[in-house]
Amino acid sequence: MRIWGLLLTAALAANAAGAEELTGTLQKVKETNRISIGFQESSVPFSYLDGNQKPVGYALDICARIADAVKKELGLPNLTIETVPVTSSNRIPLMTNGTIDLLCASTTNNAERQKLVTFANTHFLSATRFAAKKSLSLQTIDDLRGKTAVAIAGSTNIAQLNKVNVERKLGINIVPAKDQAEAFLMLETDRAQAYVLDDVQLAVAIARSKDPAAYMISSDAFSKPEPFGIMLRKDDAPFKAIADRVTAGLYQSPAIEALYKKWFESPVPPTGINFNYPMPAPLRAAFKSPSSSPDPDAYAPD
Numbered sequence: 001m002r003i004w005g006l007l008l009t010a011a012l013a014a015n016a017a018g019a020e021e022l023t024g025t026l027q028k029v030k031e032t033n034r035i036s037i038g039f040q041e042s043s044v045p046f047s048y049l050d051g052n053q054k055p056v057g058y059a060l061d062i063c064a065r066i067a068d069a070v071k072k073e074l075g076l077p078n079l080t081i082e083t084v085p086v087t088s089s090n091r092i093p094l095m096t097n098g099t100i101d102l103l104c105a106s107t108t109n110n111a112e113r114q115k116l117v118t119f120a121n122t123h124f125l126s127a128t129r130f131a132a133k134k135s136l137s138l139q140t141i142d143d144l145r146g147k148t149a150v151a152i153a154g155s156t157n158i159a160q161l162n163k164v165n166v167e168r169k170l171g172i173n174i175v176p177a178k179d180q181a182e183a184f185l186m187l188e189t190d191r192a193q194a195y196v197l198d199d200v201q202l203a204v205a206i207a208r209s210k211d212p213a214a215y216m217i218s219s220d221a222f223s224k225p226e227p228f229g230i231m232l233r234k235d236d237a238p239f240k241a242i243a244d245r246v247t248a249g250l251y252q253s254p255a256i257e258a259l260y261k262k263w264f265e266s267p268v269p270p271t272g273i274n275f276n277y278p279m280p281a282p283l284r285a286a287f288k289s290p291s292s293s294p295d296p297d298a299y300a301p302d
Contacts, residue, residue: 022074024236025101030074037063038086038100038231042180044204045263046106046124046228051270055083058263062123062247063104063230069246070239087179088154092116095231102243103231106201108156109294110226118236119229120243121251121290125283125299126198128157128222131206131215136193141168141220148173150183150192160222161196180205187215196222200264200277207275224296225282244292251287 022030029035039047039055047057064081071079084100091107094100095117106126109119130149132138138147141164151158153176165172175192177183184205187195195202199217206215230247232240250256257279262268264277286299293299 023238025233025239026070026074026242028098029070029079029101030076033076033078034080034082035067035070035102036082036084036100037067038084038091038094038103038105040087040091040105041085043106043201044180044208045268045275047104055085056269057104058259059104059106059123059228059230061259061263062250063102065250066102066120066230066243066246069242073242088152091231095233098233101233101239106198106228107231108198108226109229109231109292110156111294113231114234114294116234118232118234118240119227119292119294120232120240121247121292122227122229122286122299123247123251124200124228125225125280125286126200126228127225128160128196129199129202129218129220130194130196130222131187131202131217132194133187133190133214134216135214138194139218139220141218141222142170144172144194145170146172147193148175148191149194149196150175150177150186151196152177152179152183155197156226157196157198157222164222184209203277204275207273208271225280225299226296227286227291227294227299229292240292244290248290251290256287 039060041049045057046059047055050056067081071077086094086100086103091103095103109122138144149161149172151161151174158176161174165174177186180201183195186192188209202217206212209215230243232243260279264275267274282299291298
């Protein structure tokens with residue numbers, strides 16, 4: 001009996017030690033039986049609300065796989081998955097203060113943000129360009145000299161627009177918008193001659209507009225193709241390891257082709273629009289060697 005007692009004590013001690021080894025997000029999730037996923041309500045098709053006000057999208061489907069892996073890792077079959085709406089302005093504070101555990105949207109992974117948060121493997125590459133009405137014949141960035149351009153407040157896009165405006169002394173009147181819907185409305189109603197955003201999201205906005213044929217996207221770009229990633233808390237290696245393992249496995253499998261086609265080359269809810277946006281060659285190459293680097297040059301073709 002004494003031996004069995006010692007063995008039982010040892011087993012309990014080992015289990016306790018294993019539980020104590022959990023840190024950061026995994027510890028939080030284990031203790032609360034809840035994982036909180038941040039999403040943006042109008043970042044179509046990365047994360048948005050469908051006709052039933054349910055969060056859906058390409059990035060959310062990726063996060064669902066990460067959440068499922070966490071559930072298995074921690075042995076939590078009844079793990080609650082909570083979705084939390086965020087904005088461009090509050091998404092990083094809500095991550096750092098523990099309100100959300102994953103941010104699943106169209107968030108640029110760059111060196112500046114890496115000082116505060118970190119990212120899982122890149123799930124998209126997109127360059128910043130501008131949309132304009134074809135009737136205005138605005139083809140290049142220099143054509144925006146003296147014009148009014150809108151971009152979303154707090155976004156990488158508005159920072160890049162400001163930088164180019166200063167460097168080239170273009171005198172662009174830059175107007176911040178609270179979200180994509182407001183920004184496109186400004187373009188549509190001629191309160192702005194250009195709308196600066198990631199090229200894929202410009203394509204989505206134009207496809208959803210009243211008159212898609214009236215708009216064009218610039219060939220000129222304000223940036224190199226930059227990486228989007230699922231945002232995570234900084235200095236949380238065990239949780240990032242799970243997110244990286246899941247995303248690398250997905251991106252290097254045939255499943256990524258089906259997932260991409262579901263959101264970019266097929267009718268999507270709630271209106272059934274097909275964005276007809278084939279997977280860009282740089283993204284296809286990036287999926288072969290998954291990386292969470294914030295450096296655009298890391299994704300340049302060989």
